[in-house]
Amino acid sequence: MKNTIKIIASLFLLFVFTASVAKGQDWNVPASAKNKQNPYEASTKNISSGKKIYNINCKSCHGDAGMGNMLPLQPVAPSDLGSQAFLIQGDGEIYYKINKGQGAMPTFEKTLSDEDKWMVITYLRSFDKNKKESKQVAEVVNPEVSDVNLVLDINNEEKKINANLSGVTEKGDRVALQGIELSIKVKRSFGYLDISGDDAYTNEKGNVTIQFPADLPGDREGHVNLLVKVTDDAYYGEVSVDRISSIGLPTDPVNPLDERAMWGTRANAPIWIILSYVGGVISIWGVIFLVLFQLIQLPKMAKNKE
Amino acid sequence: MKEETSNNSRRKFLKSVGISIGAAGVVSGFSLLGAAKAAAQEPRETVNLLTQDGQLVQVDKDQLRPTVTEPLTELQKRGREGIAGKSFVMVIDLSKCRNARKCMDACQNHHQLRPDQHHINVLQMQDAEHTAPYFMPKPCQHCDNPPCTKVCPVDATFKRQDGIVLIDNERCIGCRFCIAACPYSARIFQWTEPKDPEKYKDLTYNIEANVPQKKGTISKCLFSADRLREDKLPSCVSSCPNGVYYFGDQNEDAVTNGTTHETVRFSKLIEENAGYTLMPELGTKPRVYYLPPKNRAFEFNGDLLNEENLH
Numbered sequence: 001m002k003n004t005i006k007i008i009a010s011l012f013l014l015f016v017f018t019a020s021v022a023k024g025q026d027w028n029v030p031a032s033a034k035n036k037q038n039p040y041e042a043s044t045k046n047i048s049s050g051k052k053i054y055n056i057n058c059k060s061c062h063g064d065a066g067m068g069n070m071l072p073l074q075p076v077a078p079s080d081l082g083s084q085a086f087l088i089q090g091d092g093e094i095y096y097k098i099n100k101g102q103g104a105m106p107t108f109e110k111t112l113s114d115e116d117k118w119m120v121i122t123y124l125r126s127f128d129k130n131k132k133e134s135k136q137v138a139e140v141v142n143p144e145v146s147d148v149n150l151v152l153d154i155n156n157e158e159k160k161i162n163a164n165l166s167g168v169t170e171k172g173d174r175v176a177l178q179g180i181e182l183s184i185k186v187k188r189s190f191g192y193l194d195i196s197g198d199d200a201y202t203n204e205k206g207n208v209t210i211q212f213p214a215d216l217p218g219d220r221e222g223h224v225n226l227l228v229k230v231t232d233d234a235y236y237g238e239v240s241v242d243r244i245s246s247i248g249l250p251t252d253p254v255n256p257l258d259e260r261a262m263w264g265t266r267a268n269a270p271i272w273i274i275l276s277y278v279g280g281v282i283s284i285w286g287v288i289f290l291v292l293f294q295l296i297q298l299p300k301m302a303k304n305k306e
Numbered sequence: 307m308k309e310e311t312s313n314n315s316r317r318k319f320l321k322s323v324g325i326s327i328g329a330a331g332v333v334s335g336f337s338l339l340g341a342a343k344a345a346a347q348e349p350r351e352t353v354n355l356l357t358q359d360g361q362l363v364q365v366d367k368d369q370l371r372p373t374v375t376e377p378l379t380e381l382q383k384r385g386r387e388g389i390a391g392k393s394f395v396m397v398i399d400l401s402k403c404r405n406a407r408k409c410m411d412a413c414q415n416h417h418q419l420r421p422d423q424h425h426i427n428v429l430q431m432q433d434a435e436h437t438a439p440y441f442m443p444k445p446c447q448h449c450d451n452p453p454c455t456k457v458c459p460v461d462a463t464f465k466r467q468d469g470i471v472l473i474d475n476e477r478c479i480g481c482r483f484c485i486a487a488c489p490y491s492a493r494i495f496q497w498t499e500p501k502d503p504e505k506y507k508d509l510t511y512n513i514e515a516n517v518p519q520k521k522g523t524i525s526k527c528l529f530s531a532d533r534l535r536e537d538k539l540p541s542c543v544s545s546c547p548n549g550v551y552y553f554g555d556q557n558e559d560a561v562t563n564g565t566t567h568e569t570v571r572f573s574k575l576i577e578e579n580a581g582y583t584l585m586p587e588l589g590t591k592p593r594v595y596y597l598p599p600k601n602r603a604f605e606f607n608g609d610l611l612n613e614e615n616l617h
């Protein structure tokens with residue numbers, strides 16, 4: 001009996017959920033919005049900058065594009081934005097949805113710039129199997145290489161970091177790899193600070209040179225932990241180097257407890273407070289004791305007079 | 307008297323070590339006590355744990371108890387000193403807060419608080435009649451010139467070298483001077499027995515989490531000082547689904563967003579977004595910075611009391 005009730009209840013719930021899921025996916029995209037076209041080309045640069053923006057703003061709910069690892073939200077789970085079912089719609093439609101949001105999906109109208117939104121769409125389109133014409137426009141074709149090597153050269157005086165990316169061809173020559181994006185990061189307490197800027201792509205010699213921010217603190221000696229890696233693991237797997245270098249601004253951490261302050265505990269109280277308090281206590285008790293002492297002396301004094 | 311307490315805590319320490327030996331590294335913060343009892347009852351929410359001999363066991367979530375494996379004296383000592391070389395700051399981006407209240411839940415879980423007790427509270431604000439309302443999470447401001455520590459007669463509340471203001475429940479006499487002194491109403495008083503006293507009763511008091519809570523003493527936000535020791539972000543920061551919180555070390559000039567895990571320059575973030583602190587005119591020098599609620603990522607959904615509007 002109990003079981004039947006349970007079954008009926010769960011069937012009912014299931015029904016309610018399916019109904020609400022269907023409702024949740026109902027987007028009213030006006031025809032004018034649908035016609036919008038992505039003004040940016042599907043270049044490797046645009047795709048990779050779109051991926052960065054995606055990872056910061058979309059990934060926490062939608063998961064990795066194409067992986068189906070979105071947050072299991074109720075009643076409507078976020079879509080997998082790399083799936084064909086999602087990419088079947090036009091650029092304009094996706095753009096509209098990013099702008100307006102619905103339900104748990106926030107609006108990004110003001111929080112992302114137009115360019116950023118289109119970059120995300122460009123990135124998502126790179127998963128589209130049907131859009132042959134918007135295939136990645138590869139600006140440079142690097143030869144097939146193995147043994148990819150990333151070499152760091154740090155100039156502490158000028159605070160410049162130079163990274164060189166190269167690989168060994170089938171013929172056994174070491175060649176520079178061009179047009180590959182690198183991420184240059186500095187370790188901080190709870191994560192890595194990206195200092196690579198907008199244009200950290202290797203040039204024809206395989207080099208990326210960036211200026212280390214002059215005012216970025218290191219430890220007492222200016223040491224910082226640097227991490228340089230090929231941004232997209234899809235090219236050569238994970239290629240990275242880390243290095244401790246004294247390129248940061250030497251910074252002495254301030255210890256607020258070094259100073260005596262009003263807010264300090266007893267041991268850290270300002271000297272003048274300790275002195276005036278102790279002085280106050282001593283003088284008040286002193287007066288009391290003086291009076292008591294003289295009271296005791298009174299009979300003696302009277303006797304002496306007699 | 308002192309001797310006795312520390313002996314007692316040593317015994318507790320040994321006991322908790324014995325208990326937690328069953329659980330493997332991932333779950334070292336919890337004990338398996340009572341897991342067997344739970345199996346007999348109706349299945350509730352369970353978690354999978356790996357025992358040291360490599361077996362996967364399912365344990366009722368309610369049966370998990372936090373354990374601390376250091377003795378009281380050590381906890382008190384390091385809790386008072388703080389983490390050398392750090393200077394923690396928090397940045398709260400009001401343009402993103404949509405009152406999801408996940409920070410409050412996480413905080414109450416972490417610090418043994420009932421739903422009506424707040425270390426952090428999301429307030430509905432409206433600055434003037436014609437200005438737009440907004441939501442504002444308000445934790446302890448961990449001031450650099452804290453009025454609360456000035457008034458404590460027994461040195462129970464204090465500031466550490468990393469900037470965090472803590473309370474020692476073992477010293478607090480419950481005079482509530484500090485509540486009166488705090489301009490941000492960040493402190494709460496434990497009027498009654500705290501939540502789930504049974505569950506926490508064998509636990510050594512950890513000054514960095516203020517757990518177990520004690521009736522007749524004060525509690526407040528601690529920036530999850532116990533988590534910071536393990537290089538983890540505070541509970542509220544990592545539980546926000548909307549990217550409201552940034553947390554980091556001012557000495558490194560970097561703060562990390564708890565949702566996106568993006569790390570940015572603290573000074574740039576504050577400068578570019580006109581960051582401000584609460585009631586600067588009091589000279590309390592808060593360590594919690596706010597970014598104004600402009601260009602909001604959502605529409606304000608109005609009245610807090612109206613359940614339908616809650617997101």
Ligand code: SF4
Pocket residue numbers: 457458459460461462463473477478479480481482483484485523524
């Ligand atoms: S209530 Fe406790 S912490 Fe607050 S001032 Fe009194 S003794 Fe100090």
